[in-house]
Amino acid sequence: MPGSPTIWDDLTLILPLIVLWITSFVLLLGDVVVWKKNRDLNPILAIVGTLIALGIAVYQTISLTGDKAFARSLNMDALAQVSMIALLVTGLLAILLAWTYLKNRGLERGEYYPLMLLSVSGAALMGAANDLIVLFIGLEILSFALYVMAGFSRSDIRSEEASIKYFLLGAFASAFLLYGIALVYGATQTTQLSELASRVHSAQTPMLVAGIGLLIVGLGFKAAVIPFHQWTPDVYEGAPTSVTAYMAGAAKIAAFVAMLRVFDSLAPVSSVWLGAIQALAVLTMVFGNLLAIAQTNVKRMLAYSSIAHAGYLMVAIATLAHRLDGPRGAQAGELAMTGSLFYLFAYTFMTLGAFGVLIYLSNRGKDYQQIEDLRGLVRHDPRTAYAMLFFMLSLGGIPPTMGFMGKWQIFYAALSGGEIMLAIVMALTSVMAAFYYLKIVYVMCFEEPREAAPAPAQFSFGASLSVLLSAAATILFGIMPGLLYTLTGLVR
Amino acid sequence: MNTLPVQIAFYSLAALTLISAAYVVRARSIIHAGFWLLPCFVGVAGLFATLQAHFFFVAQLLIYAGAILVLILFALMLTRDAMSLHVPLKSHLGIWAGLISAGLGISASLVLARQSWSVTTAHPAGPARQAEALGEALIGLYAVPFEVASLLLLSALIGAVVLAKVERAPAPEPPPLADTLPEPEETRKEPVGVE
């Protein structure tokens, strides 16, 4: 484009976000003013808006129009665009799930979808932030919406508990993050990540170290890394399942893309933070998987499984530290970057799929949460059981699935980056993880149902489509990961 | 500007801020804690004034002391138990909390003190220029955070409505605003007495 970029160029770069915002405003007003009774119009319009945004995001990513925007406070590069695609896909699947779940639970209130779209945009801003302030505000938009959505089921005391717990701990973690940003700013006189990368090396003071430490705490909370994970099981269990599914996907993507960005620009001082990240990765992988084994509630188990997955992603972040250690390290860093994006896609599909199965089953007038509830599922609802089987295999990282491909990429990156110890822990804990995922498969397939066959689940368009899409993606990208590589490979 | 009056002003304002902040934490009654925030905010505003940041001095007073704190107090007064001063406020973890806070505070001040701050000798811009510079920063360098903060407020607003709105199910029409203030105890007991 000739001449200096104008405001229109900047606005074009964030067009998907603008579409999301406009959709949420339309939904907010429309639900109150225009279509007061027609509850199905909310999810349909939300889906339309998300699809438009997704289309624009994919087009912009493929046409490689990424650039820094708005006085360099946003960095709409391939990482931002690919993560935005991941978030929009998450949002799409979650809207489909919510369509069914909210109807079944009688929670159809007009505010749900606008809140969710706003939080998607906040998460996308985190992924696109080139400024720590934008990162913080994006995080807060994401979190505020999630706090409220977690407490959306007002009549359910566990939902309220989840909301208040998440809010209090989240506010605490935000304070850590903000203090960390302030200290990093004090040490380097900049909040822009691209500037930070060139300044940190000459600003290695105790203040910078403290600032980085606080950043790790703040982001680690959002990403549910042990020991900042205490909220996760309770919130995952208490929140309405459709919210849990969305939160699991979106919060994880946003937190890890933000971490990738922050630690990518902090790579020149990797000696400061590498040890902490390694320790957190090991702790998270080991204890996330250990604690998941003991769970009897599927939502809680998936919560601990999400912690464990956060551990695997931390391995990728640790690998990123070697980005500047010669060509081999650079290659490993690149692999870690693309690998973790692939992993985030995989995680989204399989986790939303697993929660989707629960939501699909909840159609029978009962909230399916306990592992016991799934007993002998294969007898009376084989299709659902097979879908769940695929998701469990994928979460466990067993070959022909997407989960395996993602894990393999991070594993390979860690090996080539010299993080041998982390790679070994990762492999061992993956074996451990297989135990509890296969336990669900065992319960579903090989145990007798406790009661006589319950009424078959009514067909519900939203949840079925969502589960179907997730399952298809899990298998397709498991067998042909190259399709997704073309997208994640753009992130260099 | 390190003249004696400025030093005196700085230390007294810092003391005002810190002491009232300590009272905010220590106060038994949550309303008192809210009231103690007032000198705390005013002290911070005063610190802005000693830095010749006139605009921020006024903004701090206007927004924090004048608006946010009034809202906080309003919410506290609407809370039912806010007036009971005699609820024991004890926690056996108090001493640990104190130790940890003190440790963190000391290490934070050590970290801050060991930093070699880059000192600028430039004279602060005049108040008019400050307001102008702030305006330019808000629509230039910080346009995105500034605009997006409104989305944050919007989602907080929607959230507040979702969480606070009376559920429609069995209850009759929510009472008009004037009646939502806490009723006096006596009037609520009356029907029981009649029965």
Next chain:
Amino acid sequence: MIIPNYRLGPIDLVTLLPYIAMLCIIGFILAIVPLLIWIERVVISLMQDRIGPNRVGPRGLLQTIADGIKLFFKEDIQPRAVDVRIYYLAPVLAMIPALTAGATLPFSTVRFRMEDGSVQTFPMVVGNVNIGILFILAMASLQVYGIILAGWSSNNKYSLLGGLRASAQVISYELAMSLAILSAVLMSGSLNLVHVVEAQMNGFWNWNLFAYPPLGFIITVIYLISMVAETNRAPFDLPEAESELIAGFHTEYSSMKFAMFFMGEYASMLVVSGVAVSLWFGGWTSPLPLLDFIPGFIWFLVKLFALFFVYVWLRASLPRLRYDALMNLGWKRMLPTALVILFLIACWNTLRTPQAQDANPVSEITMAPARAAEGER
């Protein structure tokens, strides 16, 4: 009238001007309140076809003085259940912000003959700061603490209700008020009240009241309404509604503490009226150029008393608003209207920007004190 710039050592009259202005403002506010109360009572009784105060002094002029003396000697009752410290702090906090807010209010100009024989004009203002109007706004918003603290510390249901009403009301109307003030700032292009007044010189047709017709007029009305609400005066006197809440937040106050609330209320009325005069009615300037020989402070006082008369007039004629009507008016009528007007004025300014680039010259009047202050350093 031109005053020679007397000089004693390093101190001259120009440097002393802010201090003189400070004495004038505080003295004026404290001294005029009895007169204002007398005016209010007389005007209301005229409107209600009564006689009003007529016993103490000529035409009852000394009535309020007598009331003040009586209050002073009354027993200072402290109810048992009050929160003592806050209870005593509240009346003070009701008064101080009002007095402080006067600091950036320019009420006249003085012309000095300098040593070199030139004649320079200076505004009479304590702090000629560039953010004067925001300062007044901040102080006006602190005003409410007196009422909230009083309402809460009295430990009385009526007082608490009064305090609650006050805080909700003040926050609601502060928005409309700030937007109205911002419109005036946009009209004059400065946050400095002296600039704002100077932009309205040379005749009443230059007043902001008549600027951008009819936007200036509407926004003035919005300011006047929110000004009345902000000072908790009738018809917006819900915090102290006698018929519902006994006397609201000051039910439990007696003697001098009560008198201080009274003083604070009148002081803040004077200050917000003074702001209105400066923002919309040309401040100290004369309405017709041929009347320029009358000193500025006289014009200021005339306009101030006219606005005070409006206060009294409203009180005598309008019944008190119901609470929901109050909130509806504030949030659903005045706030959107003020936003739209602010937007329109901004659009208007933007459209004519190319010509208006140099339409904001820095006047000699406002530069002079700045130079004097530089010399002082």
